[in-house]
Amino acid sequence: MAQIRYDWQKNEIFAIYNTPFLELVYQAATVHRQFHNPKQIQVCKLISIKTGGCPEDCGYCAQSSHYKTEVKPEALLAKETVLNIAQKARENGVSRICMGAAWREVRDNSQFEQVLDMVKNVTSMGLEVCCTLGMLTANQAQKLQDAGLYAYNHNLDTSEEYYSSVITTRTYSDRLNTIKNVRSTNVTVCSGGILGLGESVEDRVGMLYTLSSLAPHPESVPINILSQVEGTPLADQPEVPIWDVVRMIATARIIMPTSDVRLSAGRARLSPVEQSLCFMAGANSIFSSDDQKMLTVTTPCPDYDTDGEMLKLLGLQMRPPSKLPKTQPIKPVG
Numbered sequence: 001m002a003q004i005r006y007d008w009q010k011n012e013i014f015a016i017y018n019t020p021f022l023e024l025v026y027q028a029a030t031v032h033r034q035f036h037n038p039k040q041i042q043v044c045k046l047i048s049i050k051t052g053g054c055p056e057d058c059g060y061c062a063q064s065s066h067y068k069t070e071v072k073p074e075a076l077l078a079k080e081t082v083l084n085i086a087q088k089a090r091e092n093g094v095s096r097i098c099m100g101a102a103w104r105e106v107r108d109n110s111q112f113e114q115v116l117d118m119v120k121n122v123t124s125m126g127l128e129v130c131c132t133l134g135m136l137t138a139n140q141a142q143k144l145q146d147a148g149l150y151a152y153n154h155n156l157d158t159s160e161e162y163y164s165s166v167i168t169t170r171t172y173s174d175r176l177n178t179i180k181n182v183r184s185t186n187v188t189v190c191s192g193g194i195l196g197l198g199e200s201v202e203d204r205v206g207m208l209y210t211l212s213s214l215a216p217h218p219e220s221v222p223i224n225i226l227s228q229v230e231g232t233p234l235a236d237q238p239e240v241p242i243w244d245v246v247r248m249i250a251t252a253r254i255i256m257p258t259s260d261v262r263l264s265a266g267r268a269r270l271s272p273v274e275q276s277l278c279f280m281a282g283a284n285s286i287f288s289s290d291d292q293k294m295l296t297v298t299t300p301c302p303d304y305d306t307d308g309e310m311l312k313l314l315g316l317q318m319r320p321p322s323k324l325p326k327t328q329p330i331k332p333v334g
């Protein structure tokens with residue numbers, strides 16, 4: 001029986017990551033079955049409630065105001081628009097809505113109040129709600145909890161050592177401080193990273209080391225694959241081999257056994273066979289959509305029908321929300 005540990009050492013994680021591939025997948029699958037239902041996948045929907053114009057200089061992001069990309073700044077979405085998207089998602093089996101805003105940090109203003117209202121309304125639909133709004137204070141985290149927020153996403157992206165090579169407008173400690181502020185509430189933590197930023201294996205291990213040292217571990221660990229965006233500094237980065245993606249998922253599953261490992265951005269370029277390897281290695285969450293995009297037009301996302309067919313083919317079921325009222329059934333696959 002795998003044990004939950006917060007004292008993993010980097011050399012231990014490095015050894016796990018470099019385990020012969022089939023043995024690594026087997027070990028991860030074994031751990032996965034000890035802590036999760038291997039027949040269930042949570043399907044999530046990401047809504048960009050405030051797109052573009054972000055003052056951060058994240059080298060991978062189409063929404064940064066520092067770069068010339070296809071994405072143009074847009075106003076905060078109306079609550080009715082968000083609720084309509086959430087309702088359609090729910091009808092298609094989605095059990096978790098993530099609302100993202102291209103902000104550096106949360107400000108105590110009317111827009112934050114509108115977001116709190118959105119959280120209340122989407123939560124009342126029987127859906128888990130996750131927000132990713134940038135840095136926030138403990139007081140703001142408490143307000144999100146009071147509104148019913150289930151999770152807050154704040155990715156570390158990469159290792160502390162490599163972080164400044166990707167982002168210069170905030171620090172690693174800024175990220176960790178926001179996670180600390182979320183932990184001062186009952187809101188769960190969603191934090192992971194991105195593969196393909198030009199990082200080394202040591203950087204990948206370093207990020208997992210930091211996450212595994214958090215007590216408790218993040219309830220969700222998204223593993224993103226870089227979507228190269230024209231106009232950003234990382235536009236010419238090579239594709240990440242599927243073997244690296246699976247190794248990262250499997251390692252995360254072994255060292256953080258209770259966490260949901262989310263196969264997130266970049267999944268659109270993976271075949272169903274490649275995705276099935278990810279599920280075998282411990283990924284138990286995906287993002288799906290009705291408009292074939294995630295945060296922006298530059299980050300493609302498989303649609304509901306395509307994902308429904310894949311899950312049915314693999315004999316997998318859509319997982320209901322953790323706090324779903326019995327009066328609001330989830331649509332079955334198929």
